[in-house]
Amino acid sequence: AIVVAFILLRAGLNIEASIFKTRGGLISRMAFIPGLSEMLVASSFAFFLFKLPWFWSFLFGCSVAPLSPLAIIYSLVKLRESGYGEDKGISSVLLMMYALDNITLVTLFGVFFTITFDVKIADKKTIGIIFMQTFFAICGSIGVGFVMGVFITFFPHRYDPYCGVWRTVLLTCSGFGTVLLTHILKIDGAGYLCTIVMAFTASVGWKALGTPNYSNPVNMVFAMVWHVLQPTALGLIGAEVNIFELENHTVKAALLVIPFCMMQTRFVMAFLTTSMAGFNLKERLFMSLLALTKGTPQAALAPMAMDLAHGRNQAHFAKHLLHVCVLEVLVTxxxxxxxxxxxGPLLLTKHEVNRGSDETYLPQHESWDEEPPPIGRPRYRSVVSRINTDNEFMLYTGRRHTDSFV
Incomplete structure (x- = not known):
């Protein structure tokens, strides 16, 4: 849970708010259409090939379809820092697509998981109630994440000498606490969404207050910690993979389904959703290829189904799911x-990142000739000093200073 929370926090901090103005429709298409298409194809193959019941088939599809932000976020952030594809915001689009795809399919997994293993569910009304509860949980998580992000934006104050430390501590503790609490309440998808919305809101707020991403101490701390967490997280995924439990007929079926059906479906749908979005053929090919990475969700979701299936005489259903997930982790x-x-360097155009032109580095009313305010205290300490500054400015320049109170 700690690794998942850290992944979501770093992804939220690296999403550009401006990308939603120009790429909002593209993000929605890439987040929902390829993932849901792959889920339906995988569910159909599980029903006809493995002879699973329909609810188990949908559980199978929701387990094998989610993308893995853990496996790709570091590479995307490095490409973004190097400027590859940043003229069109490709890294930000892919980061948001990964997050929304993962949240959507993990949430659907929770719904079908409840329907499959809850013996009290016997009619369509109960299933409808579960879907409604899931919808309200998602809406509530967005609202809670936004409120928490706004709070972290203004507290502590930006001129506090330990502002960077407190922001890092508050954001980290809030993310970890949210993921753990929602895991206890069995609404993991809502916790993931709340965490990434909180980090995104805080990042936008800090930029509006004059701290761009490239000089944000919170981003620097998360980047350093990631060098320790990444091998640890990948090692935990590897510990969940047991190739000695694989069966021959399951391996043959999985090797047929994974590359030729599920991966092909997602690649084709991702390539089609990027059409008429202003990308050239190389960029569309790059974005479609990156929509194939799996790993973290499969290593976490498959054992959950296996544990509950043992106590309900459904272990033979869960074995198919577990074996396919193991092979998918190894392949993708x-x-x-x-x-x-x-x-990335071959298919994407390198855009020189001009950090000095970041409009959020200085407020718009300040000029580049002015000396920036000292760290740890406000520019003007009182109204009296503000008046004296205005008088001196008008005396030497012949015009009144137009600064507003900050």
Whole structure:
């Protein structure tokens, strides 16, 4: 849970708010259409090939379809820092797509997980209530995440000498607490969404107050900690993979389904959703290839179904799900970093990042000739000093200073 919370927090901090104005429709299409299409195809194959019941088939589809932000976020952030594709915001689009795809399919997994293993569910009304509860949980998590992000934006005050430390501590503790609490309440998807909305809101607020991403101490701390957490998280995923439990007929079926059905479906749908969005063929190919990376959700969701299936005489259903997830982790987990590292510089255009032109570095009423305010105290301490400053400015320049109170 700690690793998942950290991934979501770093992803939220690296999302550009301006991308929603120009790429909002593209993000929605890439987040929902390829993932849901792959989920339906995988569910159909589970029903016809593995002879699973329909609810188990949908549980199967929701387990194998989610993307893995853990496997790709570091590579995307490095491409973004190097300027590859930043003229069109490709890294921000992919980060948001990964987050929304993961949240959507994990939330659907929770719904079908409840329907499959809750013996009290016997009619359509109860199933409808579960879907309504899930919808309200998602809406509530967005609202709570927004409120928490606004709070962290203004508290502590931006001129506090330990502002960076307190922001890091508050954001980290809030993210970890949210993910753990929602995990206890069995609404993990809502916790993921709340965490990423909180980090995104705080990042936008800090930029509006004059702290751009490239000089934000919170981003720097998260980048350093990630070098320790990344190998740890990938090692935990590897510990969940047991290749000695695989069965021959399951392996053959999975090797047929994974590359030729599920991956092909997601690649084709991702390529189609990027059409007429202002990208050239190379950029569309890069974005579609990066939509194939799995790993973290499969290693976490499959054991959950296996544990409950043992106590309900449904272990033979869960074995198919677990074996396919294990093979999918082995096949697709290395794809994302390899594709981003080797094909990113080849397929994407490098855009020189001019950090000095960041409009959020200085408030709009300040000029570049002025000396920035000292760290730890406000520019003007009182109304009297403000009046004296205005008089001196008018004496030497012949015009009144137009600064407003900050």
């Amino acid at each position: 987990l290395p794809l994302g970093p390899l594709i981003a590292t080797f094909t």
